[in-house]
Amino acid sequence: APPEPAHPAPGQAGGGHPVPADDLVRRNQHGDPLARRMGRGVRNAMGGGAREARERAAFADLMQRSVPSSRQIAVASVRGGAGKTTMAAMLATELALHRADRVLAADADAELGSLPLRLGVSPQLSLFDLAAHRPNTFQEAEGFLTRTPHGLYVLSSTRGGRIAGEFTLETFQTALSSVSRYVAATVVDCGAGILTEVNRGVVAGSHGLVLVTPGTVDGALSARGALEWYAANDQRGLLGRTVIAMVSHAPQVGADLRRAQEMLAAWGLPVVFVPYDRHLATGSSVELAKVSAAARSAFTRIVYEVFSRSLTGGGVR
Known part of the structure; x- marks a missing residue:
């Protein structure tokens, strides 16, 4: 369960000390039993007992807070196959379930x-x-959206x-501006990579970023590289609004996740491990009832x- 966000101290963002890649690999590849590792993941993600109750209350309070303007949250990954689209779908659905106002994916x-x-x-x-029509009301814009059974509005590419056509940042921004004023939050599923014009523009215009990476040594190193790139390219302010999601794509984890998380957490950012989930691994439509409690908690x-x-x-800078 979520503690209060720990924002990096001024001048410390991006100041993590490198950890050699081979130090991240578990010396004993068998390690702890899977049940014990998964148990730790659940406890680390959401806590337990009285703490869990407090954090559920904090989450409920946050979901009831009004927004000063529509909030845009980008979900990005350094490369394809990290679990970015599943992450965007789950985050948007959870927001739609817990907020009384409109949420858009x-x-x-x-x-x-x-x-x-x-x-x-x-x-x-x-x-x-939607970009070609430029609607003046939400009722007009709604005709270009699809709605899920959970009440989430979906804007498709x-x-x-x-x-449907050549995708440009201008087209995306025109379409989104036509509807974002009517929703409390928009979760944007970016394409793979962080250097394309579209992805850079979406991230720059977002109030929050979830950087998705595989829960492996290589994934941790690629996430660190992305953070270093943001810090070196006039996007250091973005780091205070970033959350790292390490997604496991296999039932057993060979990397020492604790060391990998420490390497990324040295940037002052929250690092959340999402355990392997058999239903999500199918790549089909997400059915919340089939997602494990541990994954939902993450x-x-x-x-x-x-x-x-x-x-x-x-806010956006």
Whole structure:
């Protein structure tokens, strides 16, 4: 369960000390039994007992807070296959479930985004149609959106699962501006990578960022590289609004996650481990009832961390 966000002290963001990659590998690859490791993951993610009750109350309080303006949360990864789209789908769904106002999930994948598939919807209209129409009311904009059974609005980059046109940052921003004023929060599923024009523009315009990386040694090192790039390219202010999500794609973890998390946490950012989940690993439409309690707890923690930062992290610069 989520503690109060620990913002990095001035001048310390990006100041993590490098940890040799081979130090991250567990010397005993068998290590602790899986049940014990998973148990630690659950306790680290959400706590237990009285602490869990306090943190549930803190989460409920956060979800009831009004927003000064629509909050945009970007979900990005250094490369494909990290679990970014699943993360975006889960975070947006959890927000829609717990907030009384409107929540939007927007697909910013320039190629062929799979966010609608993960959310179980098949939009026949896309953000290209919304950008061309430029609606003046939410009632008009709603016709270009699809809604999930959980009340989440979805803005797709495809029509019926097919590429709808040449994807540009301008097109995405035009479409999003037509509807974002009517929603409390928008979760944007970026395309793979952090250097494309679209992804850089989406992240720069966001109030919070979830950086998704595989829960491996290589994943931790790639996430560190992304943080170093942001810090070196006039986006240091972004770090105070960033949450790292380390996603496990296998039932057993060979890397020493504690050391990997320490390496990333040295930047002053929260690092949340998302345990392997058999249902999410199928790549099909997400059914919340089939997602494990441990995974749901981790997603809730990430929602808490990034949404609170979107409200207090200084806003877009």
